[in-house]
Amino acid sequence: MDLSSLNPSKGSVRNRKRIGRGPGSGNGTTAGKGNKGQQSRSGYTRPVTEGGQMPLYRRLPKFGFTKPNRKSVVGVNVSQIEKWIESGRVGEEITVSDLKTLCNASKGDYFKVLGNGELTRGVKITAHFASKSAQEKIAKAGGTIVLAERTLLEAERINELSLEEALLKPKTPVRKKAGQRKSS
Numbered sequence: 001m002d003l004s005s006l007n008p009s010k011g012s013v014r015n016r017k018r019i020g021r022g023p024g025s026g027n028g029t030t031a032g033k034g035n036k037g038q039q040s041r042s043g044y045t046r047p048v049t050e051g052g053q054m055p056l057y058r059r060l061p062k063f064g065f066t067k068p069n070r071k072s073v074v075g076v077n078v079s080q081i082e083k084w085i086e087s088g089r090v091g092e093e094i095t096v097s098d099l100k101t102l103c104n105a106s107k108g109d110y111f112k113v114l115g116n117g118e119l120t121r122g123v124k125i126t127a128h129f130a131s132k133s134a135q136e137k138i139a140k141a142g143g144t145i146v147l148a149e150r151t152l153l154e155a156e157r158i159n160e161l162s163l164e165e166a167l168l169k170p171k172t173p174v175r176k177k178a179g180q181r182k183s184s
Contacts, residue, residue, distance in 0.1 A: 073110045073129065074103050078137050079117020081125070093124045096148055096167055107153040113138070113145065126167065 019031040033040040048055060076099060084090045090098055099111045113125060115133025122142030130138075130145050138145050148167040150158075155166035 071110050072106075072108060073112050074099070074105045075112050075114050076103060076127070077114045077116040078119045078134055081113070081123065082117060082119050082121075085121055085123065090123075092122070093126075095126050095164070096128075096152055097163070099127065100152060107156070108151050110151060119143065126164075 017027065017032075018025065019027040022028045030040065038044050048057075050056070081090075081094065084094075084102060089102065096111060099105070100107065100109070103109075103111070105111070110128040112129035113127045113131065113134040115131050115135075115137055117137075119137050119141040122144075123138065124144050124146065125138065126146045126148055128148050128151075130147065135145055146168070149170045150167055152163075152167070155161075155163050158166040158169070161169060
């Protein structure tokens with residue numbers, strides 16, 4: 001036995017299927033792909049198939065919805081405010097700008113004061129929302145809470161007022177004109 005006598009085993013090597021070489025080959029015209037449609041075009045790949053098994057994207061439930069106009073609210077606990085006062089990061093007055101920098105938030109965020117913890121000093125806090133327990137604890141400590149109407153981003157766009165005044169200015173409700181109808 002030598003190298004010249006080596007052959008592949010019978011049936012293991014086949015010539016490739018030469019398609020589109022005329023009607024005599026048996027694979028001319030549509031080249032064995034059937035007539036028209038997406039499957040006859042180049043680049044077609046079947047979507048993920050799992051045999052007869054129900055595919056994963058149909059086994060998992062549909063869930064969730066993101067409101068397109070949702071408010072991004074950052075919560076700040078009374079205990080956190082107490083720590084900031086003790087460390088000297090804030091004084092007796094906490095503004096929305098202070099909350100933005102201390103919470104590492106964006107200008108478009110709203111801030112809500114939550115009632116977790118205790119407050120020992122009277123502080124004037126300007127925020128967008130406050131829980132009842134937080135309002136009680138701040139009032140008990142001798143402080144006040146002022147509710148802002150706008151975010152920092154919205155307040156900066158009002159040129160005729162200072163930032164503090166623009167934060168507290170209420171938004172005017174959008175009124176529909178008499179001739180407009182609801183679109184459904």
